[in-house]
Amino acid sequence: MNGFESLRSGVEAIISHGLRSILTILGILIGVAAVILTVGLGEGAQANVNSAIASLGTNLLIVTPGSATTGGLKGGLGSATTLTIQDATTLANHAVAPDVAAVAPTVQKSEALTAGSNNWVAPVVGTTPSYEQIRNRSVASGSFFSQADLTEHANVAVLGPIVAASLFPSGGAVGQNINIGLRSFQVIGVMNSVGSTTAAANEDDQVLVPLDVAQSELFGRTQGNSISAIYIEATTKSTLGAAYQEINTTLLNLHGITTPSAADYTITAQSSLLSTASTVSKTLTVLLGGVAAISLLVGGIGVMNIMLVSVTERIREIGLRKALGATPGLIRRQFLIEALILGLAGGLGGVGLGLLGVVVLPHLIPNTVVVSPSAIVAAVLVSGAIGVVFGVYPASRAAHLAPIDALRSE
Amino acid sequence: MLERDRHNFSPEALRSDIGDLGDESAISTIAQLTGTGDDTVIELDQVTKTYRSGDLNVEALQGISLKIERGYFVAVMGPSGSGKSTLMHILGCLDTPTSGTHLLDGADVSGLSEIELAQVRNKKIGFVFQAFNLLSTLSAWRNVELPLIYAGIARNERKERAFEALGAVGLLTRSEHKPGQLSGGQQQRVAVARAIVTNPAIILADEPTGNLDSRAATDVLGLFDELHQKGRTVILITHEQDVANVARRIVHIRDGKIQSVDERSQ
Numbered sequence: 001m002n003g004f005e006s007l008r009s010g011v012e013a014i015i016s017h018g019l020r021s022i023l024t025i026l027g028i029l030i031g032v033a034a035v036i037l038t039v040g041l042g043e044g045a046q047a048n049v050n051s052a053i054a055s056l057g058t059n060l061l062i063v064t065p066g067s068a069t070t071g072g073l074k075g076g077l078g079s080a081t082t083l084t085i086q087d088a089t090t091l092a093n094h095a096v097a098p099d100v101a102a103v104a105p106t107v108q109k110s111e112a113l114t115a116g117s118n119n120w121v122a123p124v125v126g127t128t129p130s131y132e133q134i135r136n137r138s139v140a141s142g143s144f145f146s147q148a149d150l151t152e153h154a155n156v157a158v159l160g161p162i163v164a165a166s167l168f169p170s171g172g173a174v175g176q177n178i179n180i181g182l183r184s185f186q187v188i189g190v191m192n193s194v195g196s197t198t199a200a201a202n203e204d205d206q207v208l209v210p211l212d213v214a215q216s217e218l219f220g221r222t223q224g225n226s227i228s229a230i231y232i233e234a235t236t237k238s239t240l241g242a243a244y245q246e247i248n249t250t251l252l253n254l255h256g257i258t259t260p261s262a263a264d265y266t267i268t269a270q271s272s273l274l275s276t277a278s279t280v281s282k283t284l285t286v287l288l289g290g291v292a293a294i295s296l297l298v299g300g301i302g303v304m305n306i307m308l309v310s311v312t313e314r315i316r317e318i319g320l321r322k323a324l325g326a327t328p329g330l331i332r333r334q335f336l337i338e339a340l341i342l343g344l345a346g347g348l349g350g351v352g353l354g355l356l357g358v359v360v361l362p363h364l365i366p367n368t369v370v371v372s373p374s375a376i377v378a379a380v381l382v383s384g385a386i387g388v389v390f391g392v393y394p395a396s397r398a399a400h401l402a403p404i405d406a407l408r409s410e
Numbered sequence: 411m412l413e414r415d416r417h418n419f420s421p422e423a424l425r426s427d428i429g430d431l432g433d434e435s436a437i438s439t440i441a442q443l444t445g446t447g448d449d450t451v452i453e454l455d456q457v458t459k460t461y462r463s464g465d466l467n468v469e470a471l472q473g474i475s476l477k478i479e480r481g482y483f484v485a486v487m488g489p490s491g492s493g494k495s496t497l498m499h500i501l502g503c504l505d506t507p508t509s510g511t512h513l514l515d516g517a518d519v520s521g522l523s524e525i526e527l528a529q530v531r532n533k534k535i536g537f538v539f540q541a542f543n544l545l546s547t548l549s550a551w552r553n554v555e556l557p558l559i560y561a562g563i564a565r566n567e568r569k570e571r572a573f574e575a576l577g578a579v580g581l582l583t584r585s586e587h588k589p590g591q592l593s594g595g596q597q598q599r600v601a602v603a604r605a606i607v608t609n610p611a612i613i614l615a616d617e618p619t620g621n622l623d624s625r626a627a628t629d630v631l632g633l634f635d636e637l638h639q640k641g642r643t644v645i646l647i648t649h650e651q652d653v654a655n656v657a658r659r660i661v662h663i664r665d666g667k668i669q670s671v672d673e674r675s676q
């Protein structure tokens with residue numbers, strides 16, 4: 001009896017117990033589909049997070065006031081007034097920090113905005129023209145403010161798309177005037193949407209104005225010389241680390257701090273955000289994949305269960321086959337092949353269902369699902385292996401039945 | 411005794427025999443040459459079988475000594491529970507004796523491994539059971555071909571031989587029918603076809619007519635008689651006298667012991 005005979009006999013046995021076979025296959029099928037979908041969802045989420053973080057800007061370092069470790073004691077992260085315009089201008093000096101390409105200090109405060117009869121409240125951010133480049137932003141219409149606007153204290157503003165839509169519902173914001181607090185500003189541009197919902201604040205809902213105007217005319221009295229954050233672009237991705245060091249040394253010097261652990265500011269690298277985020281989503285993938293793997297295991301136990309039932313039920317058949325000359329090895333092989341077919345059928349069916357889910361799911365939920373070829377191959381191999389592993393015990397039982405006991409049984 | 415000496419009493423001798431037995435013409439030649447029946451094919455010496463169920467020991471066979479010559483038609487008769495089926499299972503290498511020796515073609519069967527026993531059953535013995543024992547999911551010819559699968563014969567030849575065997579039992583037209591679509595008598599004829607398809611030297615039948623009406627029984631018994639005429643050793647177990655009357659020798663057993671042996675002229 002060659003392998004083909006065993007295969008044919010296995011397929012026949014499976015077909016002759018149609019419903020039971022389908023139910024067994026279903027257990028594995030659902031497990032495999034779950035693995036493919038959860039891994040796909042996890043990887044999709046990771047891809048989303050990565051692209052969202054990348055949209056924050058490239059080679060980006062962010063300096064914020066207050067220490068990350070002792071911020072709570074110092075009165076809250078960001079509320080400390082430890083960063084100044086001087087810090088920013090020093091860092092922009094190539095002689096001091098050669099690996100820094102551009103620096104954009106920002107000040108920020110929520111303000112009431114009015115345009116005609118429309119009101120809106122949004123953060124107003126004072127910054128420099130290099131903000132556009134450093135943050136990887138672009139204007140949808142009009143233009144960003146220039147170095148000249150900065151030095152001339154021009155009362156100009158660039159609106160985030162949400163602000164523009166709120167103040168000018170019928171469009172045509174560029175060229176109009178708005179009031180920020182009591183001051184009148186001319187709208188010279190509207191930003192493109194960032195679309196990022198992962199950032200702490202929605203950056204589509206803010207107004208950008210030249211730094212000097214913001215300081216002198218908007219928040220001067222309350223914030224003085226201090227700034228909310230400094231966005232810094234390193235020259236290249238590979239010099240990010242060097243830039244980090246230069247910034248750190250410079251700021252420690254400027255602030256007269258001798259022990260680095262006592263720093264009154266925090267430098268955040270975009271890459272660390274990326275790795276944190278991908279760690280989080282990897283953990284998620286592993287977790288979901290683990291749950292799915294357990295369901296696959298349960299499916300495997302289902303195969304074993306059914307194979308044991310099948311051995312018991314076909315005890316007379318086994319006895320007869322032995323009487324007709326089947327060796328224990330052949331009986332074992334026959335049952336193993338049946339289990340393997342059940343496992344593989346479940347695996348392939350599960351891949352089919354999983355791929356269907358990959359196509360259908362994005363229409364139902366906002367998540368991205370990524371097809372992972374390695375997950376598919378692994379799932380099919382594992383389900384085949386599950387069939388064999390969980391088939392070994394029932395198959396051995398069948399193989400070692402005494403022919404006479406098997407024939408006698410009712 | 412001379413005849414015995416010719417045999418080598420080792421499992422190896424039996425192993426080497428497995429290959430060349432089953433050739434019908436060779437068997438009938440031997441049967442003709444040894445018409446007086448001195449070529450012993452089965453020999454039991456003081457065979458006992460004790461079943462253990464809990465503290466209770468059932469002595470199903472209590473010292474059976476028996477010689478069956480090649481080409482003989484032997485009926486084993488006895489009341490229910492006398493140990494007929496137990497005897498057949500031992501003769502068919504489906505079960506092993508508790509004590510005593512069982513020689514098949516002069517070789518001691520107890521020395522064979524499970525795999526070798528499977529090969530002996532496949533090549534030397536054809537079984538017919540009272541309950542037919544056909545696989546309900548397979549058609550008649552697929553049932554008949556089963557022993558040939560285990561003999562490692564190619565599909566084309568299997569089909570040819572299965573149809574030949576079905577022709578021999580007069581069921582060629584039903585070869586594609588499943589057991590459920592056949593009458594009891596037809597099912598038993600399929601089982602007979604399955605028993606003869608490998609050309610075994612020995613046919614063992616345990617109450618083959620037990621589930622059949624008298625006409626179907628006559629048909630099936632006719633088949634056994636035909637097989638006997640062709641030189642095969644046929645051992646038929648029954649508790650009906652008129653069934654046993656087909657045989658050349660009738661062994662009566664009772665309570666696990668041989669009571670008498672009738673030699674009949676034909």
Ligand SMILES: Nc1ncnc2c1ncn2[C@@H]1O[C@H](COP(=O)(O)OP(=O)(O)OP(=O)(O)O)[C@@H](O)[C@H]1O
Nearest residue numbers: 461462463468470489490491492493494495496497
């Ligand atoms: N597996 C077993 N365990 C215990 N006792 C058994 C077993 N098989 C058979 N027996 C006993 O052995 C004795 C002989 O049984 P066997 O089946 O050989 O009888 P039989 O002559 O074939 O009877 P029948 O004509 O009813 O088929 C009986 O008493 C039976 O109860």
Ligand SMILES: [Mg+2]
Nearest residue numbers: 494495496616
């Ligand atoms: Mg019986």
